[in-house]
Structure formats: C-alpha cells, structure tokens
Ligand SMILES: NC(=O)C1=CN([C@@H]2O[C@H](COP(=O)(O)OP(=O)(O)OC[C@H]3O[C@@H](n4cnc5c(N)ncnc54)[C@H](O)[C@@H]3O)[C@@H](O)[C@H]2O)[C@@H](O)CC1
C-alpha cells in the first residue's frame with residue numbers, strides 16, 4: 487500500500503511534475519481522474535435512476551464534466567448543475583465543451599432520492615468557506631438523502647486539515663487521486679469522505695523523490711524494518727528493560743497496565759518502581775513483572791544508575807503532588823546513558839503543563855533521554871493552549887509544533903491519532919476503533935511504546951508502531967473491550983508483523 491500523504495500543495499506539485507515528465511498532459515490527467523470516478527459510480531451505483539453532477543468553476547468541476555460525459559455515454563440519464571463556467575482556455579473548459587449534457591444553474595438543483603449525486607464543486611483548490619449557491623445545494627442534497635460520490639474530497643472539506651469550511655456533504659464514497667490527503671484521514675473530514683478510493687491517474691511514484699513527503703498513513707510498512715526482532719541468543723536484559731513508576735496504594739492499576747503492555751510488546755524485563763506503601767498491593771498482582779521499592783527521586787535515580795533501562799513509563803496513576811513534579815523534572819534532565827527514553831503520559835503531562843518552561847529547558851539540555859509525549863486532546867490543551875487556540879492549525883500541525891517545541895515525539899491521541907517527530911515527520915493513524923476509548927487504554931499505549939523503545943526502536947517508529955498495534959488490538963477485539971484485554975491481544979498481531987512480506 488502506498489502510504490505517503492500529500493498536502494493539497496504537494497498534490498499540485500505532483501500534477502505539475504507528472505505533466506512535465508509525461509506522457510499525460512493536464513487534460514490527460516483530468517480525463518483519467520473523471521474516468522476513475524465514473525467507473526466507481528457505475529460499479530457502486532449502477533442501478534441509480536439518474537446522476538446529478540455538481541460542477542464547480544475549477545478543475546474539480548472539470549473532473550465532473552468528464553464524469554458526466556462518460557456516464558451519459560454509458561446510458562445513465564445525466565443532469566449537470568454548474569456553479570459557474572470554467573475559465574476560458576482551462577482544462578476544465580475543454581472538459582465542459584466535450585460534455586454533451588447542457589449544464590443548468592446550480593441554484594436550480596433539486597436532488598431526487600433515487601439518483602446519485604457526484605460532488606465536483608471544489609477539491610484541492612478550496613480556499614474559503616462554502617456559501618451561497620454551493621452551500622445551499624449541499625444543504626438540499628443532505629436533506630434529500632441521495633447517495634453522494636465526492637470527487638477528490640467532499641466539497642467544503644479542507645484537504646490540508648479535514649476541517650469543514652462552511653458546509654460539506656456526507657459522501658458515501660470519495661474518489662481521490664494518486665495519494666490520500668490529510669483531510670481524508672483527519673476528522674471530521676474522514677467521516678464525511680465515506681469509503682475512500684485512491685485512483686491511479688497516471689502520475690508516477692517517481693515524483694515523490696522530488697516532493698519528499700513528510701506525512702504518512704500509519705501502516706506497518708512505515709516502521710517494520712525497525713521493528714525489534716530478538717536474536718536466538720538474546721538474554722532477557724538484552725531484549726530491553728523497562729521501568730514503570732507506580733502511584734500510591736490506591737492508584738497502582740494504571741502502572742501495572744503499562745508494565746504488562748511493555749512486557750507483551752517484547753521487553754525482556756519490566757520493573758515496577760513502587761512507593762513502600764503500595765508495595766503489598768503491587769506484589770499481590772504481579773508475577774513476571776519485577777517489583778522494586780522506590781519512595782524518593784533519589785531511590786529511583788539509584789535504580790536507574792544500577793540498571794540503565796532502555797525506557798521508563800512516567801505518569802499513569804502517578805499523582806499530582808509537587809514532589810512528583812520535582813521527580814519528573816529531574817528525570818527529564820537525567821543523563822541519557824542512565825536512561826534511554828522516557829514516555830511522559832497522563833499525570834506527567836499535567837506536571838508538564840504546570841511547569842512547562844522548566845520542562846522545556848530540561849528537554850533542551852544535551853545528552854538527556856529521548857522522550858515520547860502521549861497527550862489526548864484534553865491534556866494537549868493544558869500543555870499547549872496556544873496551539874489549540876490557533877484556528878489555522880490542523881491536528882497534524884499541532885502535533886508537529888508540539889514535537890518541535892519539546893524536541894520529542896508526540897502521540898496526539900484520538901480517533902485520528904497523529905504521531906509527530908521533532909524532525910518534521912508525521913503519521914496519521916487510521917486503524918483505531920471506538921472501543922479503545924476506555925479507562926486505562928492510554929496506559930497500555932504508553933507501555934507498548936516503552937516496550938518497543940527499550941528494544942532499541944527509534945522513538946518516531948516506536949510511537950507509530952505502538953499506536954498501530956494498540957489500534958489493531960482494539961479493532962480486533964471489538965465491543966466489550968476493557969484495557970486489561972489489550973496486552974493479551976498483542977501476540978498474534980506481533981507474529982503477523984514478523985511474518986509480513988517485505989514492503990507491506
Ligand atoms: N492537473 C491537475 O491539476 C489535476 C487536477 N485535478 C482536479 O483538480 C482539482 C483542483 O482543481 P483547482 O485547483 O482548479 O481547484 P478547485 O476546482 O478545487 O477550485 C477552483 C477554484 O474555486 C475557487 N474557490 C475555492 N474555494 C471557493 C469557495 N468556497 N467558493 C467559491 N469559490 C471558491 C478558487 O479560486 C479555486 O481556484 C482537484 O481537486 C482534482 O479534482 C484532476 O483533474 C487531476 C489533474
């Protein structure tokens with residue numbers, strides 16, 4: 487599967503490079519784009535009484551005129567509704583001239599439930615909120631309940647952010663070209679696209695060598711080459727050691743979930759560092775996970791010095807007391823030789839929001855551990871309120887800015903989790919299920935990530951793999967999922983990743 491995601495600007499560049507390289511000119515690409523949409527309409531909605539094609543003034547409308555011509559030639563009764571004539575001399579104007587169906591004004595469009603609507607009003611060129619005749623037509627379309635096939639994107643959905651500008655139809659199917667755009671994967675755009683088909687319109691993958699996209703759909707091909715595989719002679723500590731900080735006697739479960747997930751993700755050894763008061767309750771629930779008493783920052787530091795673990799999970803159930811904040815701050819600035827990576831999750835993110843400048847200063851010190859931050863939207867809003875307040879930023883932009891600010895990898899969680907690295911790379915996750923929104927689910931994600939980090943997987947790849955594994959486990963289990971189920975769901979998925987052929 488091709489997993490690069492192109493911004494609308496990068497897609498425009500892909501079009502230009504493809505036209506320059508040949509064999510297709512702009513009109514050739516448009517004909518192929520229209521043909522792909524017409525084929526999808528015929529395959530899926532061949533039984534519709536008629537097709538209503540809504541055409542905008544740009545090249546998205548141009549695709550619409552091609553679709554209208556091809557459906558007409560296939561014997562489908564076609565009506566064309568135009569928002570405005572294409573610019574003279576443009577490819578869209580040529581496509582309109584080649585279309586044998588005379589367009590009527592979009593303001594007269596009245597959808598019929600038994601017809602299929604092809605939405606070709608705006609695509610990559612959407613530059614402002616939909617209003618006037620376009621918004622009114624979409625509103626009528628939604629009320630009539632006719633199925634909608636969107637060309638490139640449902641008109642009104644920003645390809646860059648997935649946000650709705652003004653109005654957008656809920657499509658049953660979206661046919662886009664060459665590669666997906668962020669708006670196909672980020673909500674609310676993702677929900678409005680329906681099933682998304684990526685059509686080959688004759689743009690060669692070679693254009694990607696020039697464009698060098700930095701955003702990807704999170705699929706195993708993105709990280710499986712870096713996925714840890716234990717050698718036959720590995721001993722347990724060589725397979726990675728994870729430490730997990732436990733909270734006090736009444737909040738120990740979250741850390742144990744992380745610990746179990748780290749172990750299932752393949753860490754050879756996992757140690758729970760527990761305050762004395764919580765030692766008994768932790769001991770009563772642990773078998774293969776090791777337990778070590780650590781009441782103070784000093785005792786934690788001593789264990790790190792002795793064991794030099796690859797990763798530490800800090801945050802689940804840890805507590806919001808000031809001394810916990812002090813301890814986390816000291817961990818952020820510790821020598822990276824003593825502790826390779828820290829996953830800051832849950833309560834650690836609250837401490838980060840309270841003492842942000844101190845943490846950011848610690849993160850900037852050379853030689854400190856690499857970090858992965860795992861905020862959900864609420865935690866993100868507390869740590870980075872200025873990024874959330876900026877309406878111009880997409881979820882993708884926000885995760886990238888947070889990664890740049892902290893010099894770490896950010897997993898911005900949600901139904902469309904975004905993973906961003908400090909080098910600008912980003913991935914959007916698309917395999918999560920709604921059942922994952924359950925207490926303790928995030929603790930498991932943090933644990934999986936730490937388990938992979940401790941085995942030497944680089945932070946961006948480990949974060950992507952953790953989000954994907956977590957999503958896959960939740961989707962496969964389905965309804966009734968609780969966080970305790972997740973670690974035990976990992977082994978068959980891990981086996982499948984090891985068995986995948988190269989390039990998948
Ligand atoms: N050679 C190419 O560039 C190809 C382009 N293709 C199609 O071309 C589309 C992009 O075409 P365009 O760049 O012409 O852009 P659009 O057709 O999406 O938009 C056309 C123009 O409408 C105006 N506009 C934007 N938002 C508006 C709003 N809310 N209300 C009123 N006017 C608005 C803008 O001036 C914009 O340039 C793609 O989505 C795809 O469907 C395909 O045919 C494949 C080849």
Ligand SMILES: [K+]
Nearest residue numbers: 605608639641
């Ligand atoms: K469209």
